[in-house]
Amino acid sequence: MKTHLDCIPCFFRQALEAVRQADPDPAAHERLMRELLTVVRDMDLRETPPQMGQRIHRKIRELTGDVDPYRVIKGQFNRVALELYPSLVQRIEASDDPFETAVRLAIAGNSIDLAAYSGMTASAVTGIIEDASHKPITGSIDELRDAINRSGNILYLGDNAGEIVFDRLLIEQLPRERITFAVRGRPVLNDATLADAEAVGLTELVDVIDNGSDVPGTILEDCSPVFRDRFARADLIIAKGMGNYETLSGMDGAPIVFLLIAKCPIVARDLGCDLGTYVIRCGREKIQEESEDC
């Protein structure tokens, strides 16, 4: 998905919130904003929004000298989600359709997103879970189920810290031996890295790799050869969150299913759904050609 002019105000809102969280010095905030004004002015709108996210967060890390300004907040979200984990496992096991419940919770977990929701707090997470059971979904859970059943290698692209506990709930409903879970290669915003996958127990459950990149999404050219190889060989790619959707939705032929909440009006418009909708969206041709039911 290309960058829209509407993304410009949002870049500056995100950057300001991010730098304020990373550094208490107002002079640093002004310096970042002025530098970004040049960066955004010179950007190519055919690029996807997460590519600007990469630049913004590189600048923040450069200015603050902190390679991971969101370390604390990521730890917090992982802990909050882990505290909820036992009750969520019970809820899944007690439900009529554990797969559907797990899918809904995995999508609900996508609410833990500092890029889209500035007011996101740990306590808000519990409220979000209550939404999970009844929120309308655009896309078919059964088609996702069939696509998973039919696929050999499944690559699951994670999104944010905290959220990956919800991904773990879904992965526990899948044939684990066929799953590879991928995280970002380096810290960017509150996106999950290998440290987060370890912290929430994902590394004990499935094969976890990092993608070698610090884009808050998946730009293959920016990813490691190992990741690109896994991506190319995957029979099914489950891609979580807006950043992965924005960067991969234009890719013809990849067997991708996107799971996300449409948290911004531009992404919602691109998906053809209302803001806040839970989305299961199959990537174009390849899945349809191969399975004809997703």
Place this chain on the structure above:
Amino acid sequence: MKTHLDCIPCFFRQALEAVRQADPDPAAHERLMRELLTVVRDMDLRETPPQMGQRIHRKIRELTGDVDPYRVIKGQFNRVALELYPSLVQRIEASDDPFETAVRLAIAGNSIDLAAYSGMTASAVTGIIEDASHKPITGSIDELRDAINRSGNILYLGDNAGEIVFDRLLIEQLPRERITFAVRGRPVLNDATLADAEAVGLTELVDVIDNGSDVPGTILEDCSPVFRDRFARADLIIAKGMGNYETLSGMDGAPIVFLLIAKCPIVARDLGCDLGTYVIRCGREKIQEESEDC
């Protein structure tokens, strides 16, 4: 009030909405946004936000070749407000305290603001009026009443088209011979100019002057000598709206009373009130020294 870093995303949101309203060509939208990225990068944050508004709207008029891109929308708001006018006069006359009712309606009219509210539609105006009677006000209606009673020359600074019909309701409760009503000197956003004052009948009621400037606020250095003279000689200045507050609130010694709705979080913080509050705020020293009760 100086410009805050939080104003930066808002400048771009406003500019994009404004240029889309003024010109259907997406290439013009992108050109404006890229040009503004340079303008905002080089701005002095000690300037007030309406000074950036002036630059944004000059660029839009330059790009579109239209000296008044909001002509149609301003006419619309004037007409909607004029249709409501007879019933609002009745409401004021039937009320226990016609002055208070008129003040509340004048403040309510400040909702007609395309800078703060992008979704503002004509039909929304009627809803706003219903709020007028019960919204909490910060500041004292009685102190405003006393200040008016004690003042000889009163200069009333208007804000937006449509809104000035609500100002007319208040002016009809005041000693008209003492009132001068001022509008912007040239079109900018949906701010009222002389044409709007004529359209809503204000010119038949009181002396109306324009301030000679196209700032969506009041920067004295940018105003005409005639306006500056009236400003200096006024015993009381009633200044409507956020733009006038942002540009005049830092002025020591001027006998100003601001009437507005706090429509943005930064202005609300500056005023020390909640977002959406109806505000009657006396400008500092001079009024207090002279009247000691405002």
